[in-house]
Amino acid sequence: MQKEKGHIDYNTPVIIIKDLYKSFGDNDVLKGIDLTVYKGENVVVLGRSGTGKSVLIKMISGLLKPDSGTVNVLGYDVPSLNEKKLRELRMKLGFSFQNSALYDSMTVRENLEFPLVKNSHHLAKKDLNNSIEKVLDAVGLLQSINQMPSELSGGQRKRIGIARTLIMQPQIMLYDEPTAGLDPITSTEINNLIVAVQEKFHTSSIIITHDLTCAKATGDRVAMMLDGQFVKVGSFDSIFDTKDERINSFYEYNFIQ
Protein backbone atom coordinates (compact mmCIF):
# COMPACT_ATOMS: atom_id res chain seq x y z
CA MET A 1 0.00 0.00 0.00
CA GLN A 2 2.91 2.37 0.74
CA LYS A 3 3.83 4.34 -2.38
CA GLU A 4 7.09 4.12 -4.29
CA LYS A 5 9.31 7.20 -4.29
CA GLY A 6 9.22 8.37 -7.88
CA HIS A 7 10.96 11.37 -9.32
CA ILE A 8 11.97 13.35 -6.25
CA ASP A 9 14.74 15.84 -6.88
CA TYR A 10 16.51 16.11 -3.51
CA ASN A 11 18.74 18.89 -4.85
CA THR A 12 15.81 21.26 -5.43
CA PRO A 13 13.87 22.33 -2.34
CA VAL A 14 10.55 24.01 -3.20
CA ILE A 15 9.38 24.83 0.34
CA ILE A 16 11.77 25.76 3.15
CA ILE A 17 10.25 26.54 6.54
CA LYS A 18 12.48 27.58 9.41
CA ASP A 19 11.70 28.19 13.07
CA LEU A 20 8.06 29.07 12.46
CA TYR A 21 5.93 30.38 15.32
CA LYS A 22 2.26 31.34 15.33
CA SER A 23 -0.18 32.03 18.12
CA PHE A 24 -3.78 33.25 18.32
CA GLY A 25 -4.23 35.24 21.51
CA ASP A 26 -3.09 33.05 24.38
CA ASN A 27 -3.08 29.94 22.22
CA ASP A 28 0.41 29.07 20.90
CA VAL A 29 -0.39 27.02 17.80
CA LEU A 30 2.97 26.53 16.08
CA LYS A 31 6.08 26.40 18.23
CA GLY A 32 9.16 26.30 16.04
CA ILE A 33 8.40 24.37 12.87
CA ASP A 34 11.21 23.38 10.48
CA LEU A 35 10.41 21.60 7.23
CA THR A 36 11.87 21.26 3.74
CA VAL A 37 9.88 19.85 0.83
CA TYR A 38 11.74 18.81 -2.31
CA LYS A 39 10.65 18.97 -5.93
CA GLY A 40 8.30 16.11 -6.76
CA GLU A 41 7.92 15.04 -3.13
CA ASN A 42 4.69 14.42 -1.21
CA VAL A 43 5.07 15.28 2.47
CA VAL A 44 2.30 14.32 4.85
CA VAL A 45 1.80 16.38 7.99
CA LEU A 46 0.14 14.01 10.40
CA GLY A 47 -1.45 14.92 13.68
CA ARG A 48 -4.58 15.28 15.77
CA SER A 49 -7.18 17.94 15.01
CA GLY A 50 -6.35 21.35 16.44
CA THR A 51 -2.57 20.89 16.48
CA GLY A 52 -1.97 23.64 13.88
CA LYS A 53 -1.63 21.59 10.70
CA SER A 54 -4.03 23.72 8.66
CA VAL A 55 -2.46 26.91 10.05
CA LEU A 56 0.85 25.71 8.60
CA ILE A 57 -0.43 25.42 5.01
CA LYS A 58 -2.35 28.67 5.33
CA MET A 59 0.97 30.34 6.10
CA ILE A 60 2.59 28.65 3.11
CA SER A 61 -0.12 30.11 0.86
CA GLY A 62 0.07 33.53 2.52
CA LEU A 63 -3.46 33.39 4.00
CA LEU A 64 -1.93 33.83 7.47
CA LYS A 65 1.25 35.59 8.54
CA PRO A 66 3.66 33.97 11.01
CA ASP A 67 4.63 35.65 14.28
CA SER A 68 8.25 34.76 13.55
CA GLY A 69 10.30 32.44 11.35
CA THR A 70 10.68 32.14 7.59
CA VAL A 71 8.50 30.55 4.91
CA ASN A 72 10.23 30.31 1.56
CA VAL A 73 8.15 28.88 -1.29
CA LEU A 74 9.62 28.53 -4.79
CA GLY A 75 12.15 31.22 -3.90
CA TYR A 76 9.53 33.67 -2.58
CA ASP A 77 9.79 34.83 1.04
CA VAL A 78 6.02 34.54 1.67
CA PRO A 79 5.49 36.77 4.75
CA SER A 80 7.22 39.75 3.11
CA LEU A 81 5.48 39.54 -0.29
CA ASN A 82 3.41 42.45 -1.54
CA GLU A 83 -0.04 41.79 -3.02
CA LYS A 84 1.21 41.50 -6.61
CA LYS A 85 4.02 39.08 -5.78
CA LEU A 86 1.74 37.05 -3.53
CA ARG A 87 -0.74 36.65 -6.40
CA GLU A 88 2.13 35.62 -8.65
CA LEU A 89 3.15 32.92 -6.17
CA ARG A 90 -0.43 31.75 -5.65
CA MET A 91 -0.73 31.05 -9.37
CA LYS A 92 1.92 28.38 -8.80
CA LEU A 93 0.14 26.87 -5.79
CA GLY A 94 -2.92 24.66 -5.65
CA PHE A 95 -4.94 24.57 -2.43
CA SER A 96 -7.48 21.82 -1.89
CA PHE A 97 -9.67 22.84 1.05
CA GLN A 98 -11.08 20.52 3.69
CA ASN A 99 -14.68 21.22 2.65
CA SER A 100 -13.75 21.68 -1.02
CA ALA A 101 -14.78 25.37 -0.94
CA LEU A 102 -16.55 25.15 -4.29
CA TYR A 103 -18.41 28.33 -5.26
CA ASP A 104 -22.05 27.46 -4.47
CA SER A 105 -23.57 29.79 -7.02
CA MET A 106 -21.55 28.42 -9.96
CA THR A 107 -21.75 25.17 -11.92
CA VAL A 108 -18.76 22.82 -12.01
CA ARG A 109 -17.71 24.33 -15.36
CA GLU A 110 -17.92 27.88 -13.97
CA ASN A 111 -15.99 26.83 -10.84
CA LEU A 112 -13.16 25.61 -13.05
CA GLU A 113 -13.40 28.52 -15.49
CA PHE A 114 -13.28 31.15 -12.77
CA PRO A 115 -9.57 31.12 -11.77
CA LEU A 116 -8.49 30.56 -15.36
CA VAL A 117 -10.55 33.42 -16.83
CA LYS A 118 -9.55 35.81 -14.04
CA ASN A 119 -5.85 35.05 -14.45
CA SER A 120 -5.57 34.52 -18.23
CA HIS A 121 -7.65 37.28 -19.78
CA HIS A 122 -6.98 36.45 -23.43
CA LEU A 123 -7.68 32.73 -23.37
CA ALA A 124 -9.65 31.45 -26.39
CA LYS A 125 -12.93 29.68 -25.64
CA LYS A 126 -11.64 26.50 -27.29
CA ASP A 127 -8.49 26.42 -25.11
CA LEU A 128 -10.61 27.12 -22.05
CA ASN A 129 -12.92 24.18 -22.81
CA ASN A 130 -9.95 21.92 -23.51
CA SER A 131 -8.34 22.79 -20.15
CA ILE A 132 -11.59 22.20 -18.28
CA GLU A 133 -12.22 18.87 -19.96
CA LYS A 134 -8.62 17.76 -19.41
CA VAL A 135 -8.68 18.30 -15.64
CA LEU A 136 -12.20 16.92 -15.25
CA ASP A 137 -11.05 13.85 -17.13
CA ALA A 138 -8.02 13.60 -14.83
CA VAL A 139 -10.28 13.48 -11.76
CA GLY A 140 -12.81 11.22 -13.53
CA LEU A 141 -15.77 13.61 -13.41
CA LEU A 142 -16.22 14.82 -16.96
CA GLN A 143 -19.90 13.89 -16.79
CA SER A 144 -20.51 16.36 -13.93
CA ILE A 145 -19.44 19.42 -15.91
CA ASN A 146 -22.86 21.12 -15.83
CA GLN A 147 -23.88 20.11 -12.31
CA MET A 148 -24.13 22.45 -9.35
CA PRO A 149 -21.90 21.75 -6.29
CA SER A 150 -25.03 20.98 -4.22
CA GLU A 151 -25.79 18.06 -6.57
CA LEU A 152 -22.40 16.38 -5.93
CA SER A 153 -21.40 13.89 -3.23
CA GLY A 154 -18.63 14.69 -0.72
CA GLY A 155 -16.07 12.69 -2.71
CA GLN A 156 -17.08 14.32 -5.99
CA ARG A 157 -16.80 17.77 -4.42
CA LYS A 158 -13.27 16.94 -3.25
CA ARG A 159 -12.34 15.82 -6.77
CA ILE A 160 -13.77 18.97 -8.33
CA GLY A 161 -11.91 21.02 -5.71
CA ILE A 162 -8.68 19.30 -6.75
CA ALA A 163 -9.55 19.78 -10.45
CA ARG A 164 -10.08 23.51 -9.85
CA THR A 165 -6.56 23.81 -8.50
CA LEU A 166 -5.03 21.60 -11.21
CA ILE A 167 -6.42 23.80 -13.97
CA MET A 168 -3.86 26.46 -13.02
CA GLN A 169 -1.08 23.87 -13.50
CA PRO A 170 0.41 24.40 -10.03
CA GLN A 171 3.92 23.36 -9.06
CA ILE A 172 2.91 22.75 -5.46
CA MET A 173 -0.32 21.22 -4.14
CA LEU A 174 -1.55 21.81 -0.61
CA TYR A 175 -4.21 19.34 0.55
CA ASP A 176 -6.11 20.15 3.73
CA GLU A 177 -7.63 16.93 5.15
CA PRO A 178 -8.38 15.40 1.74
CA THR A 179 -10.13 12.32 3.13
CA ALA A 180 -11.96 13.89 6.09
CA GLY A 181 -15.60 12.84 6.24
CA LEU A 182 -15.36 10.33 3.39
CA ASP A 183 -16.13 6.60 3.42
CA PRO A 184 -13.15 4.19 3.07
CA ILE A 185 -13.76 3.49 -0.64
CA THR A 186 -14.02 7.16 -1.57
CA SER A 187 -10.99 7.89 0.64
CA THR A 188 -8.98 5.33 -1.30
CA GLU A 189 -10.07 6.95 -4.56
CA ILE A 190 -8.93 10.35 -3.30
CA ASN A 191 -5.60 8.89 -2.11
CA ASN A 192 -5.06 7.35 -5.55
CA LEU A 193 -5.95 10.67 -7.15
CA ILE A 194 -3.35 12.51 -5.02
CA VAL A 195 -0.66 10.05 -6.11
CA ALA A 196 -1.85 10.25 -9.73
CA VAL A 197 -1.67 14.06 -9.60
CA GLN A 198 1.92 13.86 -8.33
CA GLU A 199 2.89 11.48 -11.13
CA LYS A 200 0.95 13.08 -13.97
CA PHE A 201 1.45 16.76 -13.16
CA HIS A 202 4.87 16.41 -11.42
CA THR A 203 3.75 18.42 -8.41
CA SER A 204 5.24 18.60 -4.95
CA SER A 205 2.63 18.39 -2.19
CA ILE A 206 1.94 18.89 1.46
CA ILE A 207 -0.93 16.72 2.65
CA ILE A 208 -2.48 17.62 5.98
CA THR A 209 -4.30 14.67 7.51
CA HIS A 210 -5.03 12.66 10.61
CA ASP A 211 -5.86 9.61 8.51
CA LEU A 212 -3.07 6.99 8.68
CA THR A 213 -4.25 5.22 5.52
CA CYS A 214 -4.04 8.46 3.60
CA ALA A 215 -0.60 9.21 5.08
CA LYS A 216 0.73 5.80 4.13
CA ALA A 217 -0.76 5.83 0.63
CA THR A 218 0.20 9.35 -0.40
CA GLY A 219 3.31 10.38 1.56
CA ASP A 220 6.94 10.00 0.52
CA ARG A 221 7.76 11.41 3.92
CA VAL A 222 5.66 11.94 7.03
CA ALA A 223 6.05 14.70 9.62
CA MET A 224 4.34 13.89 12.91
CA MET A 225 2.99 17.02 14.58
CA LEU A 226 2.13 17.13 18.26
CA ASP A 227 1.35 20.30 20.21
CA GLY A 228 2.57 22.62 17.47
CA GLN A 229 5.90 20.89 16.92
CA PHE A 230 7.22 18.19 14.62
CA VAL A 231 8.24 15.38 16.94
CA LYS A 232 9.41 13.05 14.18
CA VAL A 233 9.98 13.29 10.42
CA GLY A 234 10.71 10.30 8.20
CA SER A 235 9.12 7.42 6.32
CA PHE A 236 5.71 6.19 7.46
CA ASP A 237 7.18 3.03 9.02
CA SER A 238 10.01 4.84 10.80
CA ILE A 239 7.57 7.33 12.35
CA PHE A 240 5.72 4.61 14.23
CA ASP A 241 8.84 2.63 15.11
CA THR A 242 9.10 4.47 18.41
CA LYS A 243 8.54 4.24 22.14
CA ASP A 244 6.98 7.72 22.28
CA GLU A 245 3.66 7.17 24.06
CA ARG A 246 1.96 10.04 22.26
CA ILE A 247 2.79 8.69 18.78
CA ASN A 248 1.84 5.16 19.73
CA SER A 249 -1.49 6.23 21.18
CA PHE A 250 -2.22 8.23 18.00
CA TYR A 251 -1.48 5.11 15.93
CA GLU A 252 -3.57 2.85 18.14
CA TYR A 253 -6.49 5.28 18.23
CA ASN A 254 -6.48 5.49 14.41
CA PHE A 255 -6.23 1.72 14.17
CA ILE A 256 -9.19 1.20 16.50
CA GLN A 257 -11.18 3.82 14.61
Next chain:
Amino acid sequence: MKYVISKNVDSFFTDVSDVFGFVVRFFKEVFKPPFEFNEMIKQCYNVGVRSVALITVTGFITGLVFTKQSRPSLAEFGATSWLPSLVGIAVIKSLAPLVTALICAGKVGSGIGAELGSMKVTEQIDAMDVSGVNAFKFLVVTRIVATSLCIPLLMMYAAFVSLMGSYIDIHSHENITLLTFFQNAFQKITFLDFASTLFRSVIYGFTISLVGCFKGYNTTQGTEGVGKAANMAVVVSMFLIFIEEMAIIQMVNWIR
Protein backbone atom coordinates in the same frame (compact mmCIF):
# COMPACT_ATOMS: atom_id res chain seq x y z
CA MET B 1 -3.59 38.05 27.38
CA LYS B 2 -2.90 41.59 28.57
CA TYR B 3 -5.19 44.41 27.45
CA VAL B 4 -4.13 48.03 26.99
CA ILE B 5 -7.24 49.42 28.73
CA SER B 6 -9.84 46.67 29.09
CA LYS B 7 -11.14 43.86 26.89
CA ASN B 8 -14.20 45.78 25.66
CA VAL B 9 -12.43 49.10 25.09
CA ASP B 10 -9.54 47.38 23.31
CA SER B 11 -11.96 45.43 21.16
CA PHE B 12 -13.90 48.62 20.29
CA PHE B 13 -10.75 50.39 19.08
CA THR B 14 -9.63 47.29 17.20
CA ASP B 15 -13.02 47.20 15.43
CA VAL B 16 -12.78 50.91 14.56
CA SER B 17 -9.29 50.38 13.17
CA ASP B 18 -10.47 47.34 11.17
CA VAL B 19 -13.39 49.29 9.66
CA PHE B 20 -11.05 52.15 8.79
CA GLY B 21 -8.65 49.71 7.12
CA PHE B 22 -11.57 48.17 5.21
CA VAL B 23 -12.73 51.58 3.92
CA VAL B 24 -9.19 52.59 2.94
CA ARG B 25 -8.72 49.30 1.09
CA PHE B 26 -12.03 49.88 -0.75
CA PHE B 27 -10.91 53.30 -2.00
CA LYS B 28 -7.52 51.90 -3.00
CA GLU B 29 -9.07 49.04 -4.97
CA VAL B 30 -12.04 50.83 -6.55
CA PHE B 31 -9.95 52.93 -8.95
CA LYS B 32 -7.38 50.21 -9.70
CA PRO B 33 -7.85 48.01 -12.80
CA PRO B 34 -8.94 45.39 -13.69
CA PHE B 35 -12.56 46.46 -13.16
CA GLU B 36 -15.11 43.72 -12.53
CA PHE B 37 -17.86 45.18 -14.73
CA ASN B 38 -19.76 41.92 -15.25
CA GLU B 39 -19.95 41.19 -11.54
CA MET B 40 -20.97 44.79 -10.86
CA ILE B 41 -23.84 44.56 -13.36
CA LYS B 42 -24.92 41.31 -11.71
CA GLN B 43 -24.89 43.01 -8.31
CA CYS B 44 -26.81 46.01 -9.71
CA TYR B 45 -29.46 43.54 -10.84
CA ASN B 46 -29.54 41.88 -7.40
CA VAL B 47 -29.71 45.17 -5.51
CA GLY B 48 -31.79 47.24 -7.92
CA VAL B 49 -34.13 45.11 -9.98
CA ARG B 50 -34.81 42.57 -7.25
CA SER B 51 -35.82 45.33 -4.81
CA VAL B 52 -38.27 47.05 -7.17
CA ALA B 53 -41.36 45.08 -6.07
CA LEU B 54 -40.74 45.73 -2.38
CA ILE B 55 -40.00 49.42 -2.98
CA THR B 56 -43.15 49.75 -5.10
CA VAL B 57 -45.41 48.39 -2.36
CA THR B 58 -43.79 50.22 0.55
CA GLY B 59 -43.39 53.48 -1.39
CA PHE B 60 -46.99 53.46 -2.57
CA ILE B 61 -48.36 52.71 0.91
CA THR B 62 -46.12 55.38 2.48
CA GLY B 63 -47.47 58.09 0.15
CA LEU B 64 -51.07 56.94 0.48
CA VAL B 65 -51.03 56.63 4.28
CA PHE B 66 -49.14 59.90 4.81
CA THR B 67 -51.76 61.74 2.74
CA LYS B 68 -54.64 60.06 4.56
CA GLN B 69 -53.14 60.91 7.97
CA SER B 70 -52.36 64.52 7.04
CA ARG B 71 -55.76 65.31 5.50
CA PRO B 72 -57.82 65.75 8.76
CA SER B 73 -55.32 68.23 10.25
CA LEU B 74 -55.24 70.35 7.10
CA ALA B 75 -59.02 70.05 6.66
CA GLU B 76 -59.52 71.74 10.07
CA PHE B 77 -58.01 74.91 8.57
CA GLY B 78 -59.58 74.39 5.13
CA ALA B 79 -56.07 73.90 3.76
CA THR B 80 -56.42 70.55 1.97
CA SER B 81 -55.22 72.26 -1.21
CA TRP B 82 -51.78 72.34 0.43
CA LEU B 83 -51.69 68.54 0.59
CA PRO B 84 -49.70 68.02 -2.67
CA SER B 85 -47.11 70.53 -1.54
CA LEU B 86 -46.87 69.00 1.94
CA VAL B 87 -46.60 65.48 0.56
CA GLY B 88 -43.99 66.60 -1.97
CA ILE B 89 -41.79 68.12 0.74
CA ALA B 90 -42.21 65.14 3.09
CA VAL B 91 -41.64 62.47 0.43
CA ILE B 92 -38.75 64.03 -1.47
CA LYS B 93 -36.90 65.55 1.46
CA SER B 94 -37.32 62.75 3.97
CA LEU B 95 -39.64 59.79 3.44
CA ALA B 96 -38.36 58.43 0.10
CA PRO B 97 -34.65 58.33 1.02
CA LEU B 98 -35.31 57.03 4.51
CA VAL B 99 -37.87 54.38 3.57
CA THR B 100 -35.70 53.19 0.66
CA ALA B 101 -32.61 53.03 2.86
CA LEU B 102 -34.36 51.16 5.68
CA ILE B 103 -35.98 48.66 3.29
CA CYS B 104 -32.64 48.08 1.55
CA ALA B 105 -30.79 47.80 4.87
CA GLY B 106 -33.13 44.91 5.67
CA LYS B 107 -33.14 43.28 2.26
CA VAL B 108 -29.78 44.10 0.67
CA GLY B 109 -27.62 44.56 3.81
CA SER B 110 -28.67 41.27 5.38
CA GLY B 111 -28.30 39.50 2.02
CA ILE B 112 -24.74 40.74 1.56
CA GLY B 113 -23.83 39.92 5.18
CA ALA B 114 -25.24 36.41 4.93
CA GLU B 115 -23.79 35.68 1.47
CA LEU B 116 -20.27 36.84 2.24
CA GLY B 117 -20.45 35.35 5.74
CA SER B 118 -21.34 31.96 4.37
CA MET B 119 -18.61 32.25 1.73
CA LYS B 120 -16.15 33.11 4.50
CA VAL B 121 -16.99 30.19 6.80
CA THR B 122 -16.98 27.68 3.93
CA GLU B 123 -13.55 29.02 2.86
CA GLN B 124 -14.80 30.16 -0.56
CA ILE B 125 -13.20 33.58 -0.02
CA ASP B 126 -9.88 31.94 0.87
CA ALA B 127 -10.24 29.69 -2.19
CA MET B 128 -10.65 32.78 -4.36
CA ASP B 129 -7.60 34.43 -2.81
CA VAL B 130 -5.33 31.40 -3.18
CA SER B 131 -6.35 30.94 -6.81
CA GLY B 132 -4.82 34.34 -7.58
CA VAL B 133 -8.15 36.23 -7.72
CA ASN B 134 -8.52 39.42 -5.71
CA ALA B 135 -11.55 38.35 -3.63
CA PHE B 136 -11.91 41.78 -2.02
CA LYS B 137 -12.21 43.46 -5.39
CA PHE B 138 -14.50 40.81 -6.83
CA LEU B 139 -16.85 40.52 -3.84
CA VAL B 140 -16.63 43.73 -1.83
CA VAL B 141 -15.83 46.51 -4.30
CA THR B 142 -18.50 45.38 -6.77
CA ARG B 143 -21.20 45.17 -4.09
CA ILE B 144 -20.40 48.56 -2.57
CA VAL B 145 -20.29 50.32 -5.94
CA ALA B 146 -23.48 48.62 -7.16
CA THR B 147 -25.41 49.44 -3.98
CA SER B 148 -24.17 53.05 -3.90
CA LEU B 149 -25.39 53.48 -7.49
CA CYS B 150 -28.69 51.62 -7.18
CA ILE B 151 -30.06 53.06 -3.92
CA PRO B 152 -30.35 56.62 -5.35
CA LEU B 153 -32.21 55.19 -8.37
CA LEU B 154 -34.49 53.18 -6.10
CA MET B 155 -35.03 56.29 -3.97
CA MET B 156 -36.17 58.31 -7.01
CA TYR B 157 -38.48 55.48 -7.99
CA ALA B 158 -39.80 55.26 -4.41
CA ALA B 159 -40.48 59.02 -4.43
CA PHE B 160 -42.42 58.71 -7.68
CA VAL B 161 -44.48 55.76 -6.43
CA SER B 162 -45.18 57.52 -3.11
CA LEU B 163 -46.42 60.59 -4.93
CA MET B 164 -48.63 58.36 -7.08
CA GLY B 165 -50.07 56.81 -3.91
CA SER B 166 -50.69 60.26 -2.56
CA TYR B 167 -52.28 61.41 -5.83
CA ILE B 168 -54.73 58.51 -5.80
CA ASP B 169 -55.97 59.53 -2.34
CA ILE B 170 -56.13 63.23 -3.23
CA HIS B 171 -57.85 62.51 -6.55
CA SER B 172 -60.55 60.52 -4.75
CA HIS B 173 -61.43 63.62 -2.70
CA GLU B 174 -60.64 66.57 -4.96
CA ASN B 175 -60.82 67.06 -8.67
CA ILE B 176 -57.13 67.54 -9.45
CA THR B 177 -55.18 66.47 -12.52
CA LEU B 178 -51.93 64.52 -12.29
CA LEU B 179 -50.02 67.41 -13.87
CA THR B 180 -51.35 69.96 -11.36
CA PHE B 181 -50.62 67.56 -8.51
CA PHE B 182 -46.97 67.17 -9.56
CA GLN B 183 -46.61 70.92 -10.20
CA ASN B 184 -47.84 71.60 -6.65
CA ALA B 185 -45.78 68.79 -5.15
CA PHE B 186 -42.53 70.15 -6.61
CA GLN B 187 -43.39 73.82 -6.02
CA LYS B 188 -41.42 74.09 -2.78
CA ILE B 189 -38.56 71.73 -3.74
CA THR B 190 -35.29 73.49 -4.46
CA PHE B 191 -32.19 72.17 -6.22
CA LEU B 192 -30.45 71.93 -2.86
CA ASP B 193 -33.26 69.74 -1.50
CA PHE B 194 -33.01 67.41 -4.46
CA ALA B 195 -29.20 67.33 -4.39
CA SER B 196 -29.09 66.65 -0.66
CA THR B 197 -31.62 63.81 -1.05
CA LEU B 198 -29.55 62.29 -3.83
CA PHE B 199 -26.34 62.70 -1.84
CA ARG B 200 -27.90 61.11 1.24
CA SER B 201 -29.06 58.14 -0.84
CA VAL B 202 -25.54 57.54 -2.14
CA ILE B 203 -24.22 57.70 1.44
CA TYR B 204 -26.96 55.32 2.65
CA GLY B 205 -26.17 52.88 -0.17
CA PHE B 206 -22.47 53.05 0.67
CA THR B 207 -23.19 52.52 4.38
CA ILE B 208 -25.55 49.57 3.87
CA SER B 209 -23.17 47.70 1.58
CA LEU B 210 -20.05 48.62 3.55
CA VAL B 211 -21.52 47.32 6.81
CA GLY B 212 -22.88 44.18 5.10
CA CYS B 213 -19.57 43.47 3.40
CA PHE B 214 -17.50 44.19 6.51
CA LYS B 215 -19.61 41.96 8.74
CA GLY B 216 -19.77 39.19 6.12
CA TYR B 217 -16.11 39.36 5.14
CA ASN B 218 -15.02 39.10 8.78
CA THR B 219 -17.41 36.38 9.86
CA THR B 220 -16.15 33.83 12.37
CA GLN B 221 -17.76 31.02 14.40
CA GLY B 222 -19.35 29.02 11.56
CA THR B 223 -23.05 29.10 10.78
CA GLU B 224 -23.84 30.93 14.02
CA GLY B 225 -21.48 33.66 12.84
CA VAL B 226 -23.31 33.90 9.50
CA GLY B 227 -26.59 34.61 11.33
CA LYS B 228 -24.87 37.19 13.51
CA ALA B 229 -23.25 38.85 10.48
CA ALA B 230 -26.61 39.17 8.69
CA ASN B 231 -28.28 40.46 11.83
CA MET B 232 -25.54 42.97 12.69
CA ALA B 233 -25.45 44.18 9.08
CA VAL B 234 -29.08 45.29 9.42
CA VAL B 235 -28.88 46.67 12.97
CA VAL B 236 -25.65 48.64 12.49
CA SER B 237 -26.56 50.04 9.07
CA MET B 238 -30.05 51.16 10.25
CA PHE B 239 -28.46 52.88 13.24
CA LEU B 240 -25.87 54.59 11.05
CA ILE B 241 -28.53 55.68 8.53
CA PHE B 242 -30.37 57.67 11.24
CA ILE B 243 -27.12 59.22 12.48
CA GLU B 244 -26.19 60.18 8.90
CA GLU B 245 -29.70 61.54 8.26
CA MET B 246 -29.37 63.86 11.23
CA ALA B 247 -25.83 64.97 10.32
CA ILE B 248 -26.57 65.64 6.63
CA ILE B 249 -29.80 67.53 7.40
CA GLN B 250 -27.85 69.75 9.81
CA MET B 251 -25.20 70.28 7.17
CA VAL B 252 -27.78 71.19 4.48
CA ASN B 253 -29.56 73.60 6.81
CA TRP B 254 -26.20 75.21 7.55
CA ILE B 255 -25.49 75.58 3.79
CA ARG B 256 -29.00 76.94 3.22
